[in-house]
Amino acid sequence: MEKKEFQRIHLIAIGGSIMHNLALALHDKGLHITGSDDEIFEPARSRLAAAGILPAQEGWFPEKLNAGIDAVILGMHARPDNPELLRAQELGLPVFSFPEFIYEQSRDKQRIVIGGSHGKTTITSIILHVLQYLGRPFDYAVGAQLEGFDRMVKLSDDAPIIIIEGDEYLSDPVKRVPKFHLYHHHIGVISGISWDHINVFPDPDIYREQFRIFAEMTPKAGTLIYNQDDEQVLLAAVPRNPADVAYIGYTVHDHTIRNGKTILHTKKDDIEIQLFGEHNLRNINAAKEVCKKIGVKAPDFYEALKTFKGAAKRLEKMGESDSSVAFRDFAHAPSKVKATTEAVKAQYPQRELVAVLELHTFSSLNRSFLPQYAGSLDKADEPIVYFNPKTIAHKRMEMLTETELKEAFRNPRLQVYTDSEALQQHLTSRNWQNANLLLMSSGNYNNINLEALTRAVL
Template structure:
């Protein structure tokens, strides 16, 4: 086929373009902005556009398929030309479905946990030598790309994103995949992160369940009240339903053991969210024919999906972890997980909040008392990222201090001050948990850990 990508520079889009070119398809693409690592990947594959921008002349009637990325809006001139010529236009998820229509499709969905569960399943299947295609939203250890499509594989593991398929298709991506096996890890609406109403957000997951193929299987987290309610509203459709729950576990000398029958399986990861994710991943693998002993043998050396209670460094008995923080409940649960894992160590928690969100008093209120289980609490707001210069800094610090209501609380507003704090804090007897929904503004977490650990 001859395939043209509108917005080829996206993280998933460029992976798909390279994958299709490797299969022998003729691939071209356009974009008005391409950054690393997409730029280097496209250059190495010989697919980097000669110049940036949108060029309707690239859209000719010998093109079989146009794939439209999220970055392109509905007025894009290349899109308009493709419509005029009657060329078949796919959103990214629609095309992935077309390529996997004859495969068994496993789709992992949920507000949180879907990346981790997807990566656990992929880790186990890879260790067992199973062949499969995949689509994930983050770079995972042991996998070079975000996507693999191979016509010879009969199984595809998909991380199901609930956000829009494209600028001209305002349906959730995960509604396009029509899973044979679907999993929902949990449903939580966040009005600061979600552009649709709470009812509409929950309705997406009901609609997702209704896309499961006839006699297909739904696997869901029975511990999550919202998920149970979503499932209960879809009892009219005839599918298999299989709930999973947090497994029994113990912690001994900083190692978590999951109880499986008479065995205690040691893990590289910890925290109730991760243990629940293991239960979900096991249930999926069981439906795929993986035996219990095979699964738990393979999962023992699973470390973490990127930035989910991820080990960074340790020294002199102190440990540094990083984590992805997207809600106050996630902040609480991650702090609890580290304290439960290392009960004899005190904990310093640093959370980086989005600078613009932090000047919203309603947003700050959501975080009330969320760091109480940490021994030392730091909120980092990089005010240098705020363009407006009339920010009342003292008022911001006061409101954060009032909301978090922690006895050992600091607000830091400059990167240099954060570095100084880590460098001067006496780490003896303390662990460090650094949480952010951003990218640490490009800072290497290893350097943060080094500053903290070397001042013993």
């Protein structure tokens, strides 16, 4: 079936991080784009305005929809009773979720989908970096802003492949299907399975089942690349139909750490890379297996990898001195927090590690989910947890106590802060000689001044 040609497209909830990038990518193709949202924040606001497609005012306007629109794309942030959605349904317009639309636009391409509870952004980023370095044509959809790419989405008519970061979260408020079930991959990756999104998948079995379904969707003559060190992955994913599908397991890349630098051992020679941590050394091997499948030779892969600095907010260096480094990381789920904390300590074993985790998501603030964090901050010399009581109130959840958190993390050394100014004061006044700072959050610590904090550390 040929992909449909759309000229006039309307996006409901155009202000979302991936949705506004999709709007810009489609605008770049010369299509007529309109959209609405009830709140649009930076950088989406400025970027949409620069392209001339920022809605004139915030809110929902059913009158924007008419029979002349070829397709409507529904963002996850919209509600099932959204007035524009109801109008589109009334008019019988084709309504797509983000993943359905990406699939529709890439029917005649080879689709590579990177799934997993953790590591998928980094694996996707490495693949994109390598292909860009080598001058290969490709389309993509990724969940973070990457260095060297001005968009999070690219859809062209001529690229033979598309690389997609395949999120297991729901596709849209109506169908409520995991996004990565809707891309119909030819090459799939499962980087790891660690229960997350408790609000949607109330128990670990239901969560793991989504990955089993993804694995089963691998077509005849397709490929499933998987983390062979992860028990949950082995339970969920492999091998189901080995006669039809190529199953490729990967592990940690052979390496040495010398003076805070990671050296990869390859068949040809040793190369120094900018990534570090055991989880990233697995991510590198996952990306390498994908690249091999699409015709990238190993020496070319490693040549490109040398210049890869990492995905934004994934163990990102905010600053460095002779005796300290300040990192920030998007980690918030238990498996990510544990992997990131262990990675920084292993890279700088002689230095003290101050690890600060902000509890910000629905799962992380949920009393019944908290025990999943047991042991996740054990490698930190000074483990700190921060949460904003206003976030708990806003999410209508029960307040957490310091005792509860210490028990859940199984860490009596844990310090708990609920005031971001007090946290900033504590961090800026301590001695940072021969100590590193690691900030982990999907939030912003109630707008803590990161630049001032980084200066204090260095």
